[in-house]
Amino acid sequence: MAQHPITLIGGGLVGALLAQQLAQRGFAVDVFEKRPDPRHAGFLGRSSASCAPGTRPSMDSGSRSINLALAERGLHALRSTGLADAVLQRAVMMRGRMVHDRDGQHGLQPYGIDDSEVIWSVSRGALNMLLLDAAEAAGARFHFGQALTTVDFDRQRLRLADADGVERDLPAGLLIGADGAGSALRAAMNAHTPLGERVEPLGHGYKELEIPPASELPAAVLQANDGRDGFALEPNALHIWPRGSYMCIALPNTERSFTVTLFLPGKGRAPSFATLPDAAAAATFFTEQFPGLLPLMPRFAEDFEHNPVGTLSTLYLQRWHLDGRALLIGDAAHAIVPFHGQGMNCGFEDTVVLANLLAASPDDHAGVFAEFQRQRQPNADAIAHMALENYIEMRDSVADPHYLAKRELGALLAARIPTHYMARYRMVTFTHLPYRYALERGRAQDELLEQLLHENASVAAIDLDAAAQRFRSSLAPLPELR
Ligand code: FAD
Known part of the structure; x- marks a missing residue:
């Protein structure tokens, strides 16, 4: 035609x-x-x-791998054009958020119930x-x-x-x-x-850095981390170092490196990009705030000086x-x-x-x-x-006890009443439910979760049958998933 x-x-x-x-x-x-x-x-x-x-967009030399998280909506579009398999062959699975605290401890918060609910890091x-x-x-x-x-x-x-x-x-x-x-x-x-x-404008900028493959790092540096398969850190996770008003994240690349992104206020009181004028100041900041991360980045000084701050x-x-x-x-x-x-x-x-x-x-x-x-x-x-x-959630809430309690209660309800409760993150990331629906449904669910946590001293003290009943009587069933 x-x-x-x-x-x-x-x-x-x-x-x-x-x-x-x-x-x-x-x-x-x-x-x-x-x-x-x-x-x-x-x-x-x-x-x-x-x-x-x-x-106009800034350009870089393209020598490093810059990656993105591909989720169900993007995959669905790629499936419809016959490209999903080819893309997934060049992607690294991320099962959840690996949250790194200031003491160097880390733990995985899975995104979904199993490996059918994961996101993918693609170049x-x-x-x-x-x-x-x-x-x-x-x-x-x-x-x-x-x-x-x-x-x-x-x-x-x-x-x-x-x-x-x-x-x-x-x-x-x-x-x-x-x-x-x-x-x-x-x-x-x-x-x-x-x-x-x-x-x-968000007022916060970002800078991309890199953790090379484990083979390029001294053995002593790797001991404190649970990397494997040639990666310096756990490969199948999106790593987050949440620090309140700022954070670092790292996504794996197929060539066994990680792209690290520092998100920080652009201007104003420390810490901000304005208060980190050079790589030496930035290295001190990393040593204090992201213990263990700096030794994994042997090209830190070069990357910090060379890579622009994105807005x-x-x-x-x-x-x-x-x-x-x-x-x-x-x-x-x-x-x-x-x-x-x-x-x-x-x-x-x-x-x-x-x-x-x-x-x-x-x-x-x-x-x-x-x-x-x-x-x-x-x-x-x-x-x-x-x-x-989600910026606030990633940089701050993931380490907050109230957030973790709400997440735990949500997981209990998702298992008990899947027709009436689904975490908003899951709706956005693993379904095709319209974003607008996810926003509105998420708000309504959140209100009920907040009520239950307010009325009870802990998640363990909540009567889950009564909680499930409250959700059923307050909210319409979730749409059937395609
Ligand atoms: P672009 O990717 O910007 O492509 C625009 C194209 O137009 C470019 O090729 C450019 O060269 C060309 N162009 C520009 N001007 C002209 C012109 N005058 N004439 C002709 N051509 C022109 N999204 C996710 O889904 N998952 C993620 O994990 C994720 N992470 C991100 C991390 C960062 C730090 C950033 C900044 C963004 C991230 N995004 C992520 C968002 C994602 O990068 C964008 O949404 C996506 O690139 C948009 O694609 P696009 O084709 O619309 O625009």
Whole structure:
């Protein structure tokens, strides 16, 4: 069937997966990507979520592995395009959070009930390259080293610049922007008709560091940790060092290293990035606050000096589309902070919804774009909210006795009344229940858990039959899971 040609801006994670799905559905898709082809040039840079919306993303040398947590929503989208197995072959399973306290003790908090409920650490670069191969194989055409600079919506022309700054004009076609948090298409749309853009900076930044494979570390350093299979730490976990207003996390890579990320306030009183002006100050801070971690990072000084501080913001837009002419998707429409590990997962969920809507009504672009926003925006707002809440949970609550008591009570109720209680984290991470539903249901459940903990001296003192009855009479049953 002849379809309108689609011009996709951005061949990152969301753009490449969307290109594959649209090409599979018979659309002619041209993708213009600012960076060179990573399959030839190496993977340059991190997500544009690391830069404030409205600014350009920072780039790094790409020599280190930057990874992401892939969960059920993202996997579901990959399954629908036949890519899930290939991705999982290049991923490391994470069964739960390994929480490291200040005394060097650590313990695993499992995410789910068994290995059917786990998340996966995947390399951003390897995933992007796999998605590019798949999209090209489906028929999408990629044009690398081509950055969108402006769009003349009245003349339906777009302007691209190559790496040397040489510009050219092209017919715009049906424009879809998957060009990330610093989206140039969003800027062009906003200049034509204000989109109601609001950017909320988190005020905290991040820096990526690295734990190399165990083979690169002295034996004495490894003794205090329970690494195995060539990893310096337990490989099948997302490690967290929660410290109240800041934290470190580490995710495993297939090459047996870990990508460590330090999240810290950007400015203000110590500790903040402003109070760690150099690697020596940072090393002292790590020795005091993250015992045992510094000796696992022999290239700490180099990494700390070389790697930039990424900034984090949440992007809210009132409008995601310009009638039937242009639409934003993924981070370009709804960049969020990374603490639920859902930005890419949410963007992947977007791609399935949009590809299906376009395939069902290929000529009604304005109708499809409006329907896409209607379906996805409440969910994007909900995961934006939950991601912000999860920062507090990860850096602070995971070590808090009240949080642990609530978690224990939740686990007891989940086993007793699975039709009426499911942890919010589980709804977000292991189901396809809409994010908005997970947020609202989570709030209602949380209120009941708080009541029970308030009324009883401990979890052990709670009458679980009565508690189960209270949940049944207060809340509707959970939807059946697909
Ligand atoms: P991007 O990945 O930013 O891709 C945008 C693409 O557009 C890039 O290839 C870029 O080069 C290109 N581009 C930009 N401007 C132009 C232009 N003018 N012209 C042409 N092309 C252009 N999500 C998870 O699900 N799990 C996680 O564990 C997770 N961890 C994260 C950790 C950190 C520190 C950060 C910052 C984010 C994390 N995320 C995570 C979020 C995830 O990275 C993003 O949601 C995801 O990358 C969004 O994909 P995207 O394709 O929309 O945007």
